Amino acid sequence: MAENSGGVHCVKYGLTTHNIRQLRYFDHRGELVTLGGSGLDTPGYDLMAIMTGSEGMLGVVVEITVNLLPLPESIVLLQVAFPDMEKAGMGVMNIIAAGIIPAGLEMMDDAAIEVVENYVHMDLPLDAAAILLIELDGTQAEVEAQLASVKAVIEEFGAYDLRLAYSEQDRIKLWSGRKAAFPALGQVTTDFYIMDATVPRRHLSYALRRVDELSAQYRLRVANVFHAGDGNLHPLVLYDASQPDQVERTQQLADAILTMCLSLGGTVSGEHGIGAEKLDIACDQFSSVELEQFERLKRVFDPEGLFNPGKAIPTPKRCAELGGLHVHEGRVPFPELERF
Amino acid sequence: MAALPEEDMTPQLLERITEARQTGQRLVICGQQSKHFYAGVARGEPLDIRGHRGVIDYEPGDLVITARSGTPLTELEPILAEQGQCLGFEPPRFTVNGVASGTLGGAVAAGVSGPRRPWAGAARDFVLGVTMVNGRGERLHFGGQLIKNVAGFDVPRLMAGSLGTLGLLLDISIRVVPIRPRELTLSQPLSMEQALAKMTEWQRLPLPISGLVYHQGELSIRLSGTPQGVEAAQRLVGGDERGEATEWWSMLRDQNLPWFQGAEPLWRVSCAAAAKLADSAELKGEWLLDWGGAQRWYRGEAAAAALADYADQIDAQLTCFRGGDRHSPMVLLSPELVGVHRQLKQAFDPDGVFDDQRLQVHCPQAGQGEH
Numbered sequence: 001m002a003e004n005s006g007g008v009h010c011v012k013y014g015l016t017t018h019n020i021r022q023l024r025y026f027d028h029r030g031e032l033v034t035l036g037g038s039g040l041d042t043p044g045y046d047l048m049a050i051m052t053g054s055e056g057m058l059g060v061v062v063e064i065t066v067n068l069l070p071l072p073e074s075i076v077l078l079q080v081a082f083p084d085m086e087k088a089g090m091g092v093m094n095i096i097a098a099g100i101i102p103a104g105l106e107m108m109d110d111a112a113i114e115v116v117e118n119y120v121h122m123d124l125p126l127d128a129a130a131i132l133l134i135e136l137d138g139t140q141a142e143v144e145a146q147l148a149s150v151k152a153v154i155e156e157f158g159a160y161d162l163r164l165a166y167s168e169q170d171r172i173k174l175w176s177g178r179k180a181a182f183p184a185l186g187q188v189t190t191d192f193y194i195m196d197a198t199v200p201r202r203h204l205s206y207a208l209r210r211v212d213e214l215s216a217q218y219r220l221r222v223a224n225v226f227h228a229g230d231g232n233l234h235p236l237v238l239y240d241a242s243q244p245d246q247v248e249r250t251q252q253l254a255d256a257i258l259t260m261c262l263s264l265g266g267t268v269s270g271e272h273g274i275g276a277e278k279l280d281i282a283c284d285q286f287s288s289v290e291l292e293q294f295e296r297l298k299r300v301f302d303p304e305g306l307f308n309p310g311k312a313i314p315t316p317k318r319c320a321e322l323g324g325l326h327v328h329e330g331r332v333p334f335p336e337l338e339r340f
Numbered sequence: 341m342a343a344l345p346e347e348d349m350t351p352q353l354l355e356r357i358t359e360a361r362q363t364g365q366r367l368v369i370c371g372q373q374s375k376h377f378y379a380g381v382a383r384g385e386p387l388d389i390r391g392h393r394g395v396i397d398y399e400p401g402d403l404v405i406t407a408r409s410g411t412p413l414t415e416l417e418p419i420l421a422e423q424g425q426c427l428g429f430e431p432p433r434f435t436v437n438g439v440a441s442g443t444l445g446g447a448v449a450a451g452v453s454g455p456r457r458p459w460a461g462a463a464r465d466f467v468l469g470v471t472m473v474n475g476r477g478e479r480l481h482f483g484g485q486l487i488k489n490v491a492g493f494d495v496p497r498l499m500a501g502s503l504g505t506l507g508l509l510l511d512i513s514i515r516v517v518p519i520r521p522r523e524l525t526l527s528q529p530l531s532m533e534q535a536l537a538k539m540t541e542w543q544r545l546p547l548p549i550s551g552l553v554y555h556q557g558e559l560s561i562r563l564s565g566t567p568q569g570v571e572a573a574q575r576l577v578g579g580d581e582r583g584e585a586t587e588w589w590s591m592l593r594d595q596n597l598p599w600f601q602g603a604e605p606l607w608r609v610s611c612a613a614a615a616k617l618a619d620s621a622e623l624k625g626e627w628l629l630d631w632g633g634a635q636r637w638y639r640g641e642a643a644a645a646a647l648a649d650y651a652d653q654i655d656a657q658l659t660c661f662r663g664g665d666r667h668s669p670m671v672l673l674s675p676e677l678v679g680v681h682r683q684l685k686q687a688f689d690p691d692g693v694f695d696d697q698r699l700q701v702h703c704p705q706a707g708q709g710e711h
Contacts, residue, residue, distance in 0.1 A: 004490050015487070017494065018465050033676045038655045039610035040457065040634050041501075043671040044701055045681055046464055049497030053490045070546045093401035099424055099518030139546060142569030149566075198486045200402045231402075232488045270488035278491075285491050289478040296687035297493055300680060313492065 001064055003273045004053030008104040008135070011229035015271075017052040019067045025051065025059035028302050033059070050297070055273050055312040058301035072137035075103070076147055077171045080159040081128035085109065087157040088130035089205030092228045094153045095134070096201065100146050104135035105229030106178055109208065112223040112236075116177050119184030124177060125161045132159075132228065133178055135171075181225040181236075189221075189238040193250050197261040198270035201231045210260050211235050218253040220246070232270035233261070255281060279314040291315075348408065349392040350479070350510055356387060357508065358477040361693050368695045369504040371410055371443035374434040375450050379503055379698040381666050387508065389445055396511055397485070400425060404468060404485045406513040409445025416444055420516055428517040429463045430454025433594050440594060445509045451501025454593035455551040455562070458543075458613070458631045460517060464500035469513035472499065474506070475689025485513045498684075505696040506688040520564040523550070525585035526577055527560045532617060532627065535559040539632045540614045547573045551589060552632035555599065562589060592630070599628060599639065605663035607647055609636040611656030622646040637661075671701045678703045 001023065006015035013019070022036035035048045051058055082088035092105060108116065108131045117124040124131065132154070136146045151162070165174040185192050199207045208224060211233070215222040221238040235257055239246040258268045258281045268274070268281045286294070294313045301307075360367050366384035370376075389410040397406040400423040407416060413433050420426050431447035432454055433440035448470075453462045469483030472495075482495035499509060530538065535554040542549065542561065548569050551562030561577055562585070563570045582588065591597045600606065613633040618624075623646055628637040638647065644664070651658035660666075673681065681701045685692075 004494070006488055010488070014461065014465065017497065018461060027676060031676050033674070033680075035677075037610075037657060038612040038615070039657055040631065041451075041462060041610055042657050043501075043659060044673060044677070044699070045506075045684055046451070046498050046501055047677070047680065049464060049494045049500075053494050055490075057493075070544055073546050096403060096518075097401040097423075099521065101518065138548065138565070139569050139572050141572035142548060142565050145566035145568040198488045200399065200404070200485050202399050202402050227488070230488045231486060265485055267484060267486055267489040267491045269491045270486070271490060273490050274492075282491055287481075290480050290482065290492075293474060293478070293480055293495070293688070294493055297495070297684070300683040300687050 001052055001061055002054065002056050003271060005271055006230070008106060008227065011105055011227075012101045012103045012137075013069070017049060020048055020052060020064060021067055022063075022065040023048060023051060023061055024063040025061040027059050028304060028306055032062075036065070053273070055275065056308040057298055057312050058307060060307070072103075072139075072143075074140040074143040075135065075137045075166075075171065076143050077165040077174050078134045078136070078147065078150065079161075079163040079165075079174050079177075080132050080134070080154055081125040081161040082130045082132065083127075083158050083160070084129045085208050086205045087159075088132055088228075089201075089208070091132060091154045091157040091159060092204060093201055094157070095150055096229075098149055098153050100136075100149055100153075102134050102146075102150070102229060103137040104133065105227070106133040107131065107224070107226055107228040108178060108181065109224040111221065112181055112225045115184045115188055115223060116181055119187055120177055120180045122177050128161070131177070133175070178225065181223070185223060185236055185238065189240070191239050191241040193237040193239065193254060195233070195235045195237065195254055195257060196270050196272045197235075197258050197266055197268055198230065198232045199261050199264045199266035201228075203264040203266075204228060204231055207233060207261060207264060207266075211257055214253055214256050214260070218249045218256070220249055220253055222253075227270075230270070231266070259284060274312045274314075276311055279310075279318060282314050283318065286314075347391050347393060349389075349410075353387070353389070353392060353508060353510070354473060354477060354479060357473050357475075357693060360385070360387075361475065361477055361691050364691070365693070366695050367693055369445075369449070369508055371446040372412065372436055372441040374436050374441035375446055375452070377662050378450060378452075379666075380700050382695045382698050384695040389443065389508070392510070393443075395419060397513075398423075400516075402485060403516050403518075404513055405516055406469075406485065406511055407444050408511050409443060409448075409509040411444045413442045413444060413447060414440055421519065424519050425516040426519050427466070427514065428456060428460035429466055430456045430460075430593050431463060435594065435596060444512055444514070448500050448509060448512055448514070449502060449504045451503075455553060455589060455630055458552075458634055459550055462500075464497045466515045467496045467500050467512060468515055470496045470499050471510040472507045473510060475691055475693040479510070480507075483513065487515060503698040505685060505694055505699045507694065520548075520550075520566070522567040522570045523562060523564045523585070524570050524574060525551070525560055525562045525582040525589070526574060526579035527558050527582045528579035529557055530554075530559045531557075532629070536614070536617060536629065536633055539629070542577065543613060543632050545576070547577070549632070552630075553592065554627075554629040554633075555592075555597070560588075602639065603663065604640050606661045607638040607664075608659045608661045609638065609647070609651055609654075609656045610634065610659070611636065611651075611654050615654040615656060618650045620646055620650065623650060671699065672704050673701050675703045677701070
């Protein structure tokens with residue numbers, strides 16, 4: 001709830017914010033407040049929207065009522081390989097444009113495929129530029145019809161090495177490559193830095209090509225395992241934390257990737273939040289007046305700054321020091337406000 | 341009605357807001373006046389957004405469209421339909437002088453959703469980003485064109501349903517969904533009790549439902565999906581195919597069915613889908629159950645007290661949607677939430693540039709109106 005999380009299935013079923021019916025939180029005076037109710041909406045301002053994804057900045061949430069869905073009658077997982085990333089990206093765009101919303105749409109690039117194959121030995125195609133995992137669910141008739149459409153779309157973009165899994169056991173096996181990516185990386189590097197950023201789907205291929213170029217520029221290997229269905233990238237930077245020079249280059253590379261994502265109309269965090277780590281880069285995403293508006297909103301819920309001080313929203317002062325805030329003749333806007 | 345040229349009126353709108361702030365005027369944001377009957381009676385100088393219109397960006401593969409707030413829904417929807425897409429929350433296009441009306445900005449600001457809502461999502465669920473002007477005359481941009489974005493507080497969704505009380509929406513990025521290849525409506529005559537039981541049963545099954553309504557003795561279910569998926573669901577659900585179904589759902593969505601016409605107040609009960617039906621003699625008849633039972637409409641002159649009792653019993657929210665006493669506060673809240681609402685208004689619009697009579701909040705215990 002605090003990070004408005006969304007996993008593999010959020011392409012079709014939405015994020016946390018789409019699935020909360022009611023929540024209870026302790027406000028800054030220690031009063032228990034209830035938002036939402038038994039119905040699908042409540043009148044007044046949508047305070048649940050503001051609480052969701054607020055990284056614990058507005059109150060202490062103690063109880064959440066979520067929507068449940070009937071389990072789908074049928075699920076199929078399709079794994080395919082693509083000869084180049086451009087075509088893989090086009091495949092993703094065209095599945096969606098064809099009116100199919102898969103339950104999950106995940107991708108691995110060549111660097112990830114190689115590392116994963118050496119770890120799980122699934123006979124993955126090592127010549128592939130990308131592997132796409134497409135999960136479809138619904139009634140049996142619905143799933144079969146969608147599967148036929150998806151196959152038609154991806155074959156147009158040169159997809160090969162099609163693998164299908166229906167039973168739960170087979171699906172788990174096919175998912176295991178994607179899910180083994182993190183432990184597999186642990187076998188080939190002492191340290192890796194997991195990033196989280198989102199770009200509009202139309203820029204997916206371009207963004208991945210830029211990540212490659214930046215990886216070469218900063219002389220650090222990057223593997224990509226990500227949620228292609230919603231443009232949510234997770235570049236994994238491989239480095240050695242015992243080498244101060246590499247640590248520094250990793251941070252520089254990460255910043256360069258996030259800046260590139262912002263320039264494409266993306267965001268510096270898709271699902272894991274700003275926390276403390278991304279405060280600086282968040283200065284690039286928001287203007288000073290937007291940060292001031294966030295600050296006033298925060299103070300509505302937490303006038304004394306009790307909750308998670310120093311997280312999620314950079315102070316305008318911090319951004320000013322980084323050059324990200326426009327400070328006119330040394331005057332910070334709204335000096336009467338406390339900074340958090 | 342001839343289409344006006346697409347125009348970016350941001351500079352003029354910003355200037356008007358700044359002027360209003362300096363001269364202590366209060367502004368009422370208006371589009372096509374299609375929801376003019378809804379919520380509290382607004383007061384102030386009109387701020388007309390009809391000229392601020394046009395699509396800024398649309399990429400069907402990204403399932404998102406960005407358009408200026410004054411863009412009429414009746415112009416936006418054909419652009420989407422050409423690409424096989426639509427607004428998933430089916431915003432109502434209430435009739436003004438016999439013409440289906442409403443702007444994108446109005447649809448988001450009112451936060452009202454149509455029959456597809458329980459399965460597709462509400463207006464607020466589709467709002468991905470907004471550019472807005474707050475009461476200080478500052479132009480702000482929040483969110484973007486992405487479904488996954490957790491940088492900063494989710495101000496775009498806060499704007500949905502805020503009835504223009506926090507600021508002016510300049511442009512909105514909204515998620516769109518594919519129109520499914522096949523839609524089919526099946527109807528069967530049932531009593532209201534039987535219908536509610538059936539609705540509950542169907543909603544527990546993984547069926548491709550996109551509408552579930554009980555109206556005038558008939559239960560209607562709309563199925564949307566692939567032809568094969570819909571056909572399979574049809575065998576399970578049963579009933580007769582409803583003729584001219586597209587037209588019927590459209591009339592329901594826009595409240596154009598004869599049932600909605602007339603002078604009696606229209607009440608809305610928002611509750612759990614399976615909540616029990618009203619059994620008091622005063623509330624017999626005149627119900628329309630939408631959203632699989634989660635949105636219940638009542639037409640008539642029944643005492644507001646009887647409806648309020650019923651809403652209390654089933655833990656529901658009661659709103660007088662059309663007619664009735666529009667001067668009493670529409671939103672009843674706990675004292676803590678009344679405080680949060682008042683302060684949020686302050687945080688976005690400290691000088692009260694934007695009218696807030698439309699969204700008066702009130703704490704029953706305190707016995708006084710707050711906004």
